[in-house]
Structure formats: C-alpha cells, structure tokens
Amino acid sequence: MEHDAFDKSEIALLGLGDMGTALARAWLVAGQPLTVWNRSAGRAEPLAAEGAKTAETAAAAVAAGGLVVVCLLDDASVGEVLADVDLTGKDLVNLTTGTPAQARARAKWAEERGARFLDGGIMAVPPMIGTPESGGYVFYSGSRALFDAHRGALAVPAGTRYVGADPGFAALHDVALLSAMTGMFAGVSHAFALIRKEDVVPADFAPLLVDWLTAMAPYAYGTAGHLTSGDYTEGVVSNLAMMVEGNSTLLRTAEEQGVSAELLTPFMALMERRLAAGHGEEGTTGVIDLLVR
Template sequence: MTANTPARTPVTLLGLGAMGTALARTWLAAGHPLTVWNRTPARAEAPAAEGAKAAESTASAVAASTLVVVCLLDDDSVGTALDGVDLTGKDLVNLTTTTPAQARARAAWAEERGARYLDGGIMAVPPMIGVPEAGGYVFYSGSRELFEQHRQTLAVPAGTAYVGEDAGFAALHDVALLSAMYGMFAGAAQAFALIRGEDIDPVAFAPLLSGWITAMTGPHVLGTAARLKSGDYTTDVVSNLAMQVAGTPTFLATAEGQGVSPELIGPYFGLMRRRLDAGSGEEDLAGVVDLLRR
C-alpha cells in the first residue's frame, strides 16, 4: 500500500466455518485489516497466519472495528456470541442463514443496542467467494445508509444486491431462490428415476434434461411473474390448465410403469387439478401460486 492508496476499511468477522474462512481470505487478500473470532480458537490460526488479528473474545473482536460481519451457524448462535457485547455505534452485518422473521427481530435487537443493522443472504458456496467470474453474490436488506457506506467493502468477497430496507427481505429472497432450486432438483430426480432402469446412459441424457429445463424455466418464470402482477392469468397462455391437467395421467401411468414413486410430482398435479376444478381451465399455471397461500 502506497501513500496514494486509500486506506481499506477495517473489518471484524465473527465465525470461521467454511464460508467465514473464505470471506476472511478475500478481505485479507484485498488489504483490509481484519480481526477474527471463532468459538473454536484453532479455526483462527489460518487467517492469523495470513495477517488477521485473532481476538480472544467477541467483545474484543467487536471493539476492534466499526464494521462487524457475523457468519455463524444460526440465529441462536448470533445471540449467544453477542450477548452482553457493547454494540453502540457499530455497523452489524449478519450473513448467518435465518428466516425473515428472525432477521427482522435481530434488526430490532441490534438497533436497541445502538447499532445499525444489515442482513445478508449468501447466494454462493465457499469456493465461489472471491471469484467474481463464478457469479456468486449476496442479498442485503436493512439499513440503506449502512449498505451504501460499506458497499465497496462488502463487494470484495462477492457481488452485492440490495433488496430493501425491510431487514427480512434478504433472507426471503435467499430462501425463495433456494426453494425454486430444490424444486428443479426434484424434477431432475424424477426424470433420472424414470430412465434409471432402462438402457439409457444418464450422462448422455443429462444435456437433454439440462437444456429442456433451461428452455422452459425462463419463459415460465417471467410469464408467471407478469400474470401475478397484472392479476390476469389468461394472458398469452400457450398451454392452458385444462390441456395440461388432461396430460397428467400419462405422467403418472409412466411413473407407475417404470416403478417410480409419484411423490415428487403428484402434489403439484393435485394443485393443478384443484385449480381446474375451480373453473380456471383457460388459465396458465400462475393460479397454483394462490393455492399455496394460506
């Protein structure tokens, strides 16, 4: 660092699991003074060898920097780690995986203790941290002022996406996207199960499956979003609900013939049937979303 190089923002990082360790390495590599703490002190040895200061307690770690980043196991761990710690004047960024309700409660908890609060949902796995071309990013919600002030520092490990002042929105975006991911994984599992007992190479089948999911997902997601926003579920419908429900017995019969359980696709087909029975045969599938709302 030269005289003309701007000073890097000091960071305190609580939690050195796989993700925390990856975050620590990227901030250190970028020249940020880093103080670390972990419940198991041995986890701090590697970042300390790379230049981090290992704190003996969360209190001393928090005292070392204005910007405090937390990446622990769960919300209870955050409460335990920071119990009794003076947070006055601190900027607390919580990257711990929580529910939206827990994030909102933790934001209120932090503000009561004199801290600004930002919640984060990490859309990456540890190997993607510090690798911009990997495409990882973090959703942030809560104090906009805090986010804008520390945007450059927070962008060092991964891209940033601010989604609102409601502290629960980052967690909600995180879980919503991951829920969609697992839904696609379920569909892929069903497809592989159907061919499993046949003389079909799963490796040769995989590009067909991946390409089909990609081709279908984009238009479906964008179309559903537009229909939900407009409230008109019959706009630009290509395959209406009546037509799609009429085809579901073929899928179920094929699964039975292949000795494959329908437990992954059966519930979704049931929702489609319920929507059809309510008189929505000319719609697309957007109405299923309303059936899921309690």
C-alpha cells in the same frame, strides 16, 4: 484483482466455518484489515498466518472493527455470541442463514443496542467466494446508510444486491430462490429415476435435461406478468386443462417404470384443484393463490 476503491477500515469477522473462512480469505487477499474470532480458536490460526489479527473473545473482535460481520451457525448463535457485547456505534452485518422474521427481530435487537443493522443472504457456496467470475452474490436488506457506507468492502467477497430497507427481504429472497431450486432438484431426481433401469446413459441424458430446463426457465417471466396484471390467461399456450389431462401420462409412465410419483403429485393435486374451480384456460399461476394462506 485490485480493490483500492473502498475504505479499508478494520472489519471484525465472527464465525470461521467454511463460509466465514472463505470470506476472511477474500478480504485478506484484497488487503482488508481484518480481526477474526471463532468459538474454536484453532480455526483462526491459518488466517493469522495469512495476515489476520485474532481476538480471544467476541467482544474484543467487535471492539476492533467498525464493521462487524457475523457468519455463525444460526440466529440463536448470533444472540448468544453477541449477548454481552457492546454494539454501540457499530455497523452489524449478519450473514448467518435465517428466516425473514428472524432477520426483522435481529434488526430491532441490534438497533436497541445502538447498532445499524444489515442482513445478508449469500447466494454462493464457499468456493465461489472471492471469485468474481463464479457469479456468486449476496442479497442485503436493512440499513441503506450502512450498505452505502461499506458497499465496496462488502463487494470484495461476492457481488452485492440491495433489496430493500425491510431487514427481512434478504432472507426472503434467499429462501425463495432456494425453494425454487429445491423444486428443480425434485424434477431432476424424478427424471433420472425414470431412466434409471433403462439402457440410457445418465451422462448422455444430462445435457438434454439441462437444455430443456434452460428453455423452460423463462416461465418465471410469464408468471410474474400474470401476477402483475391479474390476468392468468395472458399468453398461455398450454392451459391448465390441457396440462392436467397430460399429467395422467406422466403418472402412468412413472408406474410403468416402477418409479414413485411422490415428487410430482403434490403440485398435480394443486393443478387439479384450480381446474375444478373453473380456471381451465389459465396457466399454472393460479396455483400460487392456493398456496398463499
């Protein structure tokens, strides 16, 4: 793929774990001038052979690049690595996984040191980086001017989605999607547990499960509509009263199959609380109001 449409000024990349290395290789393939640094210098050697410049210190790497990208272990690592580094006039993009509050604090920290700041939440695993057809992308939030100035370069490793000036929004979107994924994993795990001891071939059951979850995914649009309108009964086909009644069958089946229901019962308990409060004609959107403190 050609990437001639963006300004190929020097990028400094700090952190060469699996994700950092994947980012580096994507930029190198695109002809991006790149200086890399890693706490364990040996991680940089293969990239040097592929055309990257290496820096002995984080400060030297930052000095080499106008755009500084950090992809480290955690937020504390970012603070440690950049503690004594001059960031004046730099554009700092933080692709280290963290929380919204950490991103907001880090943005203030960077601005106090004279840098523009952009936080990123990577919605991809390393093999997806540099492969447009993989569908991987990165949420970005913070300085819009920084994002606009470097959008072309940032789009080389993965797609870009700017989600707002609030520096915490990239992490918020990232964690919200990952949390939904975790809930899906829980449901998939329970489903496979139910068939585990039966004469049901997991490989035959998997496509049925994928098709069903795909068909159910638009549930999210209905939930968004309810939250927007405030009418949690709009368009509801299976109401809360009906679903709570049906939960007994799910629990009884789990017991018959010798499967713990611990992945299901927390959500079911919230459904029961909402029903007890007199909201039987709603769908499950009201559970969200029980979760928000």
